[in-house]
Each structure stands twice: as C-alpha cells, then as structure tokens.
C-alpha cells in the first residue's frame with residue numbers, strides 16, 4: 001500500500017538511505033581501525049619471541065635457552081594481560097609452559113605467524129616463530145590473553161558508532177524541520193481553504209503559491225469559477241422565475257376577486273379556494289424573490305451603514321399594530337437604542353419575518369413583544385410571543401428552506417426564518433430560538449456584533 005503522507009514518504013526516502021550510509025561508514029571505519037590496532041598489538045607480541053630467539057644456543061648439540069629467570073619474567077610483564085611462552089623442538093619442551101595452543105602448521109624459518117587459540121578456558125592470541133638448529137626447527141610461542149584487545153574492540157565500537165548515532169539524530173531533526181518547512185505552502189493552502197465559508201468562492205491567490213502548488217491552485221480556481229458561475233445562473237433563474245410569476249399571479253388574484261361577486265354560493269366556495277391558492281402562490285413568489293435578492297452570490301453587493309435597530313422597528317409600527325389588531329393580538333414595543341452596521345432595508349425584512357411569524361402563530365388574545373437594545377455590549381433585536389412555541393428538536397431545522405413544523409396552521413412557505421438567518425449572516429449576527437422564562441411561547445433573538453467589531 002502506498003503511503004499517503006508526503007511528509008512520511010519524504011522522511012522515509014531521505015532517512016532510510018541516510019541511515020544505511022551511516023551504518024556502512026561506521027562498519028567500514030570500525031573494521032579498518034580494528035585491523036590497524038590488532039596488527040600493532042601482534043608486533044608487540046612478537047618482540048619477546050624475537051628476544052628469546054636470540055638467546056637460543058646448542059653448545060653440546062642440544063638446544064638450550066640461555067636466559068636468566070628474572071629476564072624471562074621481564075618478558076612476561078604486561079599491564080592488562082597474562083603472557084605465556086613455550087620453546088620446544090620436535091615435541092621436547094625446552095622452556096616455558098606446556099599446553100599452549102598448537103600451531104596450525106609449522107611456519108617457514110624466521111617468518112612469524114599469529115593465530116588465536118584457547119588454553120584452560122582463556123582465549124589467547126599467539127605469536128610463533130621457528131629457528132633452525134641441527135637438532136631440528138625450534139618453535140618459540142608467545143601467547144597473551146585478549147583483555148586489552150577486547151577493551152580495544154569496545155572502545156572502537158563506541159568511538160565509531162556514537163558519533164554516527166548523534167549525527168543521525170541531528171540529521172533526523174534537520175530533515176524533519178526541512179520537510180515540514182518545505183510542505184508549509186500546502187499547509188497554507190489548506191488553512192486558507194479551511195477558513196472559508198462555503199459561500200466564499202473567491203479565487204485563491206495564485207501569485208504567492210509555490211511553483212509546485214501553483215498548477216493545483218490554478219485548477220482549483222478554475223473549478224471555483226465554474227462553480228460560482230453555475231450558482232449564479234441558478235440564482236438568476238430562481239429570481240427571474242419568481243419575478244415572472246408575480247405579475248400573472250397578481251392578475252389572477254384580481255380576476256378571481258372580481259369574478260366572485262354575484263356568484264351562487266356553491267360556486268363562491270370554489271372561487272374562494274381559488275383565491276386562497278392564488279394568494280399562497282403570490283406569497284411564495286415574493287419570499288423566493290426576497291431570498292434570491294439577499295443571497296450572497298447575487299450581484300447586489302452588501303453595503304452596510306450606521307443604523308439603529310430601534311429606528312428600523314419604529315418605522316413599521318403603525319402597519320404592524322393594524323395587523324395585530326385584526327388578529328386581536330396585543331402587540332407591544334420595547335425599543336432601546338441598538339446601533340449596528342447594517343442595511344436598514346434588510347433589517348426591516350428580518351424584523352418583518354419575525355413579527356409575521358409571531359402574529360401568525362399566536363392565537364387571538366395572545367401577546368407579542370418586539371424588543372431592541374443592548375445586552376452584554378451586543379445590539380440585539382428579539383420578538384417574544386406566548387403562542388404555541390417551537391419544540392427544542394425543531395429549533396435548528398426551522399431555519400432550513402421550506403421547513404415547517406408539522407401541524408403548523410396557515411399558508412406559510414417555510415422560507416421566513418431562512419431569510420432571517422441569511423440576513424443575520426450577512427450582518428455577522430447570530431439567531432437564537434428559545435422559550436421565554438414562563439416556558440410558554442417563543443423568543444427569537446438576533447444578536448449583532450459590537451459596534452467596533454462590526455466596523
């Protein structure tokens with residue numbers, strides 16, 4: 001399976017060969033150093049053998065070693081290792097120890113040989129030399145234990161491996177840092193995409209992109225452009241369709257109204273239904289048009305100005321009072337100053353949708369209050385009613401387009417709160433539905449950013 005992380009792949013591609021190279025160089029360095037050092041030890045081991053060779057004589061035909069015991073002891077002195085020797089000819093021991101490891105083969109005269117062996121559970125390194133005599137070749141063997149050689153191996157291992165390990169750790173850190181830095185442009189791109197709202201289809205900055213990433217950015221931008229175009233086209237289609245529907249629907253309504261006069265009662269009921277249907281259709285066309293107009297992808301730019309939610313609410317008071325009267329609902333206003341950056345026209349549309357809901361769904365005799373002001377520094381606008389309320393499980397879904405709570409009376413389209421949320425989003429305001437403290441009814445509150453953060 002291919003590794004899907006570029007970072008891991010780069011690290012593996014760089015670090016595995018690097019580790020292999022380091023290991024190989026460490027092995028090579030170790031074995032060269034070991035060969036040189038043990039050759040030096042071997043030479044030192046040969047010295048006592050040569051010294052002994054010079055003291056061999058055969059005055060009466062029999063080979064003898066003419067060396068005082070004290071001198072022999074001197075030859076055997078070594079700080080770390082025990083040294084043994086043996087001088088023999090044709091199986092006769094002339095001097096030294098018995099039991100030294102046997103020679104693999106008899107060497108040529110005067111040519112030293114070195115070999116490894118064992119005696120009484122001790123590993124030994126042996127230097128051997130033959131000297132010709134009439135009696136036969138005399139073999140001189142000098143052996144020493146391998147304490148200092150073993151110590152040397154340990155030291156060499158440590159001194160060749162430790163720097164390589166440190167070097168590898170340093171390389172790991174450098175490569176890790178380099179790869180992470182090298183991949184930063186991808187992270188930047190990811191962060192830029194992640195921070196976007198789904199509606200934000202502006203092209204990504206191509207000029208700053210790294211050469212390797214630019215083709216990707218260019219393709220992404222092309223895709224974003226096509227996506228924006230197709231969304232625009234859809235948007236325009238909905239807006240155009242809604243617009244085109246409005247006129248014939250208004251005409252239909254007027255015609256049906258005119259036709260109703262003087263009809264026999266059984267036909268009048270049918271025409272009433274027709275009238276209601278035409279009114280619903282006109283209402284739907286109107287809401288669709290509003291939704292299309294405030295959509296961020298619509299051509300119309302958002303142009304906020306200094307506004308006051310209290311004044312926005314104030315401007316429609318007489319209209320709303322009349323409608324509330326008609327439904328025998330007690331409508332109250334509690335308007336404190338609430339300065340915001342916004343478009344008064346959109347804010348009025350938002351307020352209208354909230355009041356319309358409260359008046360529509362609160363039964364006659366109920367109460368509706370429109371409030372503006374500031375809470376914790378945030379300007380807000382809220383509408384409270386003591387109607388049927390919105391169940392907790394529906395409080396998120398009612399913002400979806402065309403969603404209505406089951407069993408809701410009236411001719412709504414389910415677009416009102418979607419419009420409210422869209423307008424709130426444009427103002428970077430949050431919409432929240434909760435129940436009033438009494439537990440009966442609904443509060444829909446829109447909380448705006450503080451004046452400074454809005455600016």
Ligand SMILES: Nc1ncnc2c1ncn2[C@@H]1O[C@H](COP(=O)(O)OP(=O)(O)OP(=O)(O)O)[C@@H](O)[C@H]1O
Nearest residue numbers: 357358361389398404405408412413414415416417
């Ligand atoms: N104040 C309220 N009291 C009780 N239910 C409400 C209230 N406001 C909204 N709802 C519920 O939320 C649903 C969605 O409201 P929304 O305003 O989006 O659509 P609508 O009022 O049904 O239709 P439209 O506003 O498009 O004519 C409503 O159908 C209703 O069930």
Ligand SMILES: [Mg+2]
Nearest residue numbers: 357412416417
């Ligand atoms: Mg509504």
